[in-house]
Amino acid sequence: MVSVQNLSLSLDDKPILKDISFELGNENNLIILGRSGSGKTVLSKTLMGFFPPQEGRVIIDNVDIYQDATSESDKSQFAIVFQNAALLDSLSVFQNVALPLYTRGEKDLEKAKEKVRQALFEVGLEDASEKFPAQLSGGMRKRVGIARALVYKPRYIVFDEPVSGLDPITADEVLYYINRIVESKTATTITITHDVRNLERVGDMVLFLEAGEALYYGSLDKLSQERTPLIRDFFGFDAP
Numbered sequence: 001m002v003s004v005q006n007l008s009l010s011l012d013d014k015p016i017l018k019d020i021s022f023e024l025g026n027e028n029n030l031i032i033l034g035r036s037g038s039g040k041t042v043l044s045k046t047l048m049g050f051f052p053p054q055e056g057r058v059i060i061d062n063v064d065i066y067q068d069a070t071s072e073s074d075k076s077q078f079a080i081v082f083q084n085a086a087l088l089d090s091l092s093v094f095q096n097v098a099l100p101l102y103t104r105g106e107k108d109l110e111k112a113k114e115k116v117r118q119a120l121f122e123v124g125l126e127d128a129s130e131k132f133p134a135q136l137s138g139g140m141r142k143r144v145g146i147a148r149a150l151v152y153k154p155r156y157i158v159f160d161e162p163v164s165g166l167d168p169i170t171a172d173e174v175l176y177y178i179n180r181i182v183e184s185k186t187a188t189t190i191t192i193t194h195d196v197r198n199l200e201r202v203g204d205m206v207l208f209l210e211a212g213e214a215l216y217y218g219s220l221d222k223l224s225q226e227r228t229p230l231i232r233d234f235f236g237f238d239a240p
């Protein structure tokens with residue numbers, strides 16, 4: 001369970017997040033919407049322990065990650081699939097996916113190999129492990145990014161714009177694997193997206209940010225009843 005309470009954050013003295021509160025149960029999956037620059041990525045990084053807020057609290061599984069976390073692993077419960085996949089070009093797919101295991105101190109090589117194989121299997125890339133990032137399509141790179149998040153079985157995953165820049169068919173393929181994680185409750189997920197046509201595939205709760213403020217927090221179902229002009233504009237006229 002993630003509980004964000006009256007969170008305010010400034011970076012370089014500039015207010016970025018303003019009095020944000022929400023609760024995300026483990027059975028729910030959150031979608032963060034909002035214009036470019038509204039604070040979506042900064043919020044997700046704050047949940048990951050990167051930015052200590054000036055006010056408010058981030059409580060994950062009953063641990064206030066900025067006040068009470070005693071270890072790095074207490075603090076960073078989230079895995080993130082970055083906006084640009086962020087693969088290391090000189091490492092193979094296998095090595096890229098294995099990286100979080102090494103940084104977390106996994107010593108057992110056989111166990112590590114099995115975890116990497118399993119994570120690649122979960123995104124349909126079991127045959128690509130010897131390839132290098134330059135040999136992959138955009139969709140495959142995103143899926144390697146997802147495997148790298150899955151490999152240590154995190155309880156929480158952030159997908160930051162997982163389908164931006166992909167053609168609709170490739171986007172659909174990536175969404176297929178995210179939807180499997182969402183449906184199977186493998187992890188509680190937070191998906192940042194501009195792809196308003198596929199929201200129900202990635203989550204059931206919505207946080208809509210505008211200039212660092214929460215304009216809406218509630219179910220995806222009820223979002224269509226919102227009359228706020230900005231939210232209606234965001235969807236064109238056909239809210240989900």
Ligand SMILES: Nc1ncnc2c1ncn2[C@@H]1O[C@H](COP(=O)(O)OP(=O)(O)OP(=O)(O)O)[C@@H](O)[C@H]1O
Pocket residue numbers: 011012016034035036037038039040041042043
């Ligand atoms: N490390 C940082 N230091 C200072 N300011 C930052 C930092 N990262 C982001 N910002 C600022 O915070 C604001 C919100 O940025 P953020 O990246 O969260 O937007 P976003 O909603 O994710 O946008 P996009 O949809 O374009 O990815 C922007 O004004 C940005 O310039």
Ligand SMILES: [Mg+2]
Pocket residue numbers: 040041042083160
């Ligand atoms: Mg962003």
